[in-house]
Amino acid sequence: NAGVTQTPKFRVLKTGQSMTLLCAQDMNHEYMYWYRQDPGMGLRLIHYSVGEGTTAKGEVPDGYNVSRLKKQNFLLGLESAAPSQTSVYFCASSYRGDEQFFGPGTRLTVL
Amino acid sequence: GENVEQHPSTLSVQEGDSAVIKCTYSDSASNYFPWYKQELGKRPQLIIDIRSNVGEKKDQRIAVTLNKTAKHFSLHITETQPEDSAVYFCAASGSGGYQKVTFGTGTKLQVIP
Numbered sequence: 001n002a003g004v005t006q007t008p009k010f011r012v013l014k015t016g017q018s019m020t021l022l023c024a025q026d027m028n029h030e031y032m033y034w035y036r037q038d039p040g041m042g043l044r045l046i047h048y049s050v051g052e053g054t055t056a057k058g059e060v061p062d063g064y065n066v067s068r069l070k071k072q073n074f075l076l077g078l079e080s081a082a083p084s085q086t087s088v089y090f091c092a093s094s095y096r097g098d099e100q101f102f103g104p105g106t107r108l109t110v111l
Numbered sequence: 112g113e114n115v116e117q118h119p120s121t122l123s124v125q126e127g128d129s130a131v132i133k134c135t136y137s138d139s140a141s142n143y144f145p146w147y148k149q150e151l152g153k154r155p156q157l158i159i160d161i162r163s164n165v166g167e168k169k170d171q172r173i174a175v176t177l178n179k180t181a182k183h184f185s186l187h188i189t190e191t192q193p194e195d196s197a198v199y200f201c202a203a204s205g206s207g208g209y210q211k212v213t214f215g216t217g218t219k220l221q222v223i224p
Contacts, residue, residue: 003129050210058211100155
């Protein structure tokens with residue numbers, strides 16, 4: 001079992017560029033989450049999904065979109081990247097919605 | 112929504128001493144309180160959690176206590192070891208159910224050998 005994987009591990013974007021972060025899990029989990037982690041701010045929820053085909057907004061959804069077309073994948077999109085989106089992005093999944101299993105993270109820099 | 116405050120932001124202890132991290136939450140409907148540990152450069156991992164029908168839970172050197180009346184919960188680590196050095200995050204579920212939690216801002220624990 002690979003658990004939760006994230007692609008890519010690192011990325012540098014210019015302001016205004018777009019990109020998609022991919023999260024995949026092989027544990028048949030219903031719940032999936034996208035967080036961003038900034039120094040001193042903890043983990044802040046961007047969007048989450050409680051099942052295939054569903055998505056919902058978290059604390060900081062502005063500037064991001066998500067899709068969950070397949071149960072095992074959760075995609076995070078940035079349509080027009082801004083320097084304020086420089087962060088480490090973590091994906092997580094959960095079977096029942098309690099213990100969350102995190103991916104290794106994606107370090108994104110927006111210049 | 113839920114608001115979780117965590118203190119202290121940094122904590123240094125001598126090896127073998129105890130460490131205590133405290134969190135408060137705002138939403139009285141919260142019923143699930145997990146704690147995650149994140150080592151440097153690694154992903155967060157759940158170390159212990161507690162539900163609102165329990166006041167205390169222990170797992171070897173780690174314990175969590177919950178006071179629902181005061182809306183605060185704490186992580187206690189006894190006989191600290193250098194491998195306990197990490198950032199610890201508390202979280203609370205809020206009124207939306209335990210499938211979505213709000214995290215505190217983290218405590219960086221340093222255990223000095």
